[in-house]
Amino acid sequence: MGQLIKLQDYxxxxxxxxxxxxxxxxxLKKQHWEKLKxxxxxxxxxxxxxxxxxxxxxxxxHTEEKQPFISKIKGFLKPGKQEEEEDSAPQKTxxxxxxxxxxxxxxxxxxxxxxTVEDLKYQFLDQLFRFQMKWASSTxxxxxxxxxxxxxDTRLKYFLQRFPxxxxxxxxxxxxxxxxxxxxxxxxxxxxxxxxxxxLEEEDMSVFLGSKEKFWVKRGKTEEKRVLNPLLALxxxxxxxxxxxxxxxxxxxxxxxxxxxxGYIDFPSTPYDIQIIEKRNYEEWFSxxxxxxxxxxxxxxxxxxALLQHCQTTSIRRPDWD
Numbered sequence: 001m002g003q004l005i006k007l008q009d010y011x012x013x014x015x016x017x018x019x020x021x022x023x024x025x026x027x028l029k030k031q032h033w034e035k036l037k038x039x040x041x042x043x044x045x046x047x048x049x050x051x052x053x054x055x056x057x058x059x060x061x062h063t064e065e066k067q068p069f070i071s072k073i074k075g076f077l078k079p080g081k082q083e084e085e086e087d088s089a090p091q092k093t094x095x096x097x098x099x100x101x102x103x104x105x106x107x108x109x110x111x112x113x114x115x116t117v118e119d120l121k122y123q124f125l126d127q128l129f130r131f132q133m134k135w136a137s138s139t140x141x142x143x144x145x146x147x148x149x150x151x152x153d154t155r156l157k158y159f160l161q162r163f164p165x166x167x168x169x170x171x172x173x174x175x176x177x178x179x180x181x182x183x184x185x186x187x188x189x190x191x192x193x194x195x196x197x198x199x200l201e202e203e204d205m206s207v208f209l210g211s212k213e214k215f216w217v218k219r220g221k222t223e224e225k226r227v228l229n230p231l232l233a234l235x236x237x238x239x240x241x242x243x244x245x246x247x248x249x250x251x252x253x254x255x256x257x258x259x260x261x262x263g264y265i266d267f268p269s270t271p272y273d274i275q276i277i278e279k280r281n282y283e284e285w286f287s288x289x290x291x292x293x294x295x296x297x298x299x300x301x302x303x304x305x306a307l308l309q310h311c312q313t314t315s316i317r318r319p320d321w322d
Contacts, residue, residue: 001029001125002163002188004156006170006308009181010137010144011315014168018305021135022296026165033124039119040113048113079096125161132160142315155199159188163289166191166296168304175240176312185237189304191294193253194241198234200227200260204280208260210267230258231274238273241307248306250297 003025005014014021039047044280109127113203114120133151137144150156159169168189174181188195200208202218208227209217214228245252247275260278277285 001128001132001165002160002167003165004160004171005304006137006173006311007133007136007146007150007156008172008183009137009174009312009314010146011142011298011313012136012308013134013139014304015308015311015313016139018301018308022168022301024125025135025294029128029165031318033121036124037117037120040117043113048110049163074169098208129157129160140318143316144313144315155186157184163188166292166294166300168300170307170311174312175309177240177310180238181312182240185233186241187237187241187307188243189300189307190292190302191297192292193255194245194307195255195257196234196237196241197257198230198237200230200258200265201262205260206260206263208263208265208267210265210270212232212269213259231271234258234274244306244310245303248302250299250303250306252303 003014003022004012005018005022006012036047044235066105110123114123137146157166159171170187170189171182172183172186185196185198188197203220205221207219209219211229214229214232218225218227225230227247234256238254241254243256245254256274258274258276259282261282263279265276265278267276281285
């Protein structure tokens with residue numbers, strides 16, 4: 001499950017400690033899934049019976065986030081220690097700069113016992129998606145108000161539910177460049193590079209005729225119309241990502257992907273730095289992306305931190321901390 005580290009301009013706890021939360025999320029997800037699967041295999045009525053309320057003892061996330069109050073104070077005064085594992089991303093033993101986190105609860109809630117383990121997995125991912133939205137829109141000190149449309153955004157769920165945990169996602173992020181906000185295309189930060197992704201999808205079997213002009217031609221079953229050249233926004237996103245990495249002295253490749261899962265793209269003179277993924281080669285590309293099981297890399301998290309530092313954040317202070 002891809003990790004949502006930035007959603008538009010909402011405050012994200014990944015912004016505060018990019019070296020801690022990705023590995024923590026992977027660990028907590030694995031622990032909770034294994035416990036849920038065991039309960040499913042044992043037909044645990046405490047979880048799968050609609051008449052019984054889910055017990056708080058199942059809340060692994062609550063336990064992981066809970067620490068003494070004194071940690072809050074120490075967290076503001078001095079940084080914690082950073083440990084590094086060979087060929088993997090560094091792990092932190094304490095939350096730097098922001099102090100301790102509030103105990104977020106992630107409680108699976110089932111009205112019935114799924115028939116298969118695959119159904120169980122899909123329901124688990126759907127409920128985990130809402131938990132991710134919390135991490136991508138709040139911290140202990142601040143919170144942002146998420147538009148309801150994002151809870152039903154199929155492309156957002158696509159990035160988060162169809163890719164491995166080691167992909168870090170910035171979904172339609174707003175970057176603050178020269179004091180002006182600009183919305184960019186979605187970025188996926190993987191262990192081997194950053195993928196800037198743009199979609200070109202309408203009705204099934206549409207054909208898009210690419211060119212260097214401002215508009216492309218879309219041919220559908222019943223009509224032909226012009227659409228804005230998707231490479232304009234994609235190139236802008238890739239250029240900004242490359243500039244930020246260069247500014248921070250980070251050597252990490254940036255790729256640009258144009259995807260049409262249900263249609264075709266005819267563009268004979270495709271620029272060398274653009275990869276086109278359409279109906280004819282989508283399954284192969286998607287399978288290769290999902291097979292990438294490399295652990296989180298230090299340079300990957302450095303790149304994510306650099307990008308997050310240039311994002312705009314709009315939030316309010318939590319009343320309890322006023």
